[in-house]
Amino acid sequence: MKILYFAWLRTRVGSAEEDVTPPAGVRDVRGLLDWLKTRSPGHAEAFKDLSVVRVAVNQTYVQPDHPVTADDEIAIFPPVTGGSS
Amino acid sequence: MKILYFAWLRTRVGSAEEDVTPPAGVRDVRGLLDWLKTRSPGHAEAFKDLSVVRVAVNQTYVQPDHPVTADDEIAIFPPVTGGSS
């Protein structure tokens, strides 16, 4: 499973991309985030407040109950801030 | 008194500009329009429907009760249609 991190989630995790193999019990986005938290203190810090964490599966925004599978590209990032002021 | 006509009011009156000396009884815009109507069949036709006639005195939009004097520049025109579609 490919995980991409952007913006301050990338800097806190300390990596833009990881290839991970979560345990079989991890079946949805919520489960994945809970498992990722355990990978390092940086991960734990990054996912401390899930209200400012957004997730896309295969480049589509999803909710916490969205399923995840081994072939997915999962992107994790803060709320977007494009455009101008 | 200088009178300017624009758009279809100009073509119906048959002139873009007239210098006129209305009788002393003509004291406001309403009186002026009533008097102008009598000057020619073209004028009468032009001022038939006053709901589509607008007046500016000295380049400011005015209402029918606005006074007019000999030194004024009076412009008479249809509702404006600038800008684009």
Added chain:
Amino acid sequence: MIRVQRDDFDVGAEIERLTAGKHDIGGVVSFIGLVRDLAGGASIKAMTLEHYPGMTETQLAEIEAEANRRWPLSASLIIHRYGRLEPGERIVLVLAASPHREAAFEACHFLIDWLKTKAPFWKLEDTDKGEKWVAADARDDAAAARWVKG
């Protein structure tokens, strides 16, 4: 700034000039009005814009001043052409620049709405069915009325 001119204008250059060196600007909204090739089922060959020199400039300056009173604008511009214009040609450019995009959008929208009902311009269409003076559109009065303060 306002300009009334026969000649065309360069939109990119106008925006550049208006915003150059003003680093407080977050958003610039522009409106460009063009001559359409159709009006009320008739095919337009050209349209001729007549105006009232002197009063046009006064009215446009007043409309621009009102926009600057209502919104915190860093810069604004109205350019309106007169004379004979063919389909696809530019008629009018309205620009509003502000630190925040909402103000720029509202001011630009206000400027074109008020211009349409207040600036002394008249359009003569040259169509395949003959010449025709364009009548004022009640929708334009309604659009302008949105901006009248209660």
Added chain:
Amino acid sequence: MIRVQRDDFDVGAEIERLTAGKHDIGGVVSFIGLVRDLAGGASIKAMTLEHYPGMTETQLAEIEAEANRRWPLSASLIIHRYGRLEPGERIVLVLAASPHREAAFEACHFLIDWLKTKAPFWKLEDTDKGEKWVAADARDDAAAARWVKG
């Protein structure tokens, strides 16, 4: 049409290209977003726009398609830059062209509002007080919410 690029863009040329030969267009509304030199009391030296290549293009194309479903547009365009930009530099261009100006205004406004809350871009400000990731603004969510159909 949508484009995501590091390079600057030429607003006049983009408008020209978008509208050339389309004589049904009555109004073109453009929004240009610029880098401001101030944010929350801090002086901005530069900002760096990060994005999610692939998803950005998909999202922008979807936002543009939605605008075209909602309004009768003759043409539309979104260009969004990424990378390091200094105050005064252009970040984003949104264009909407329609036979009627109201549709062009609404569509352009919609495009930038939705883009701000949906396109995966993030801004890192380099200020006189250090580097800071820009937090999402609740006003942007409110602005986008206006366009959510009931």
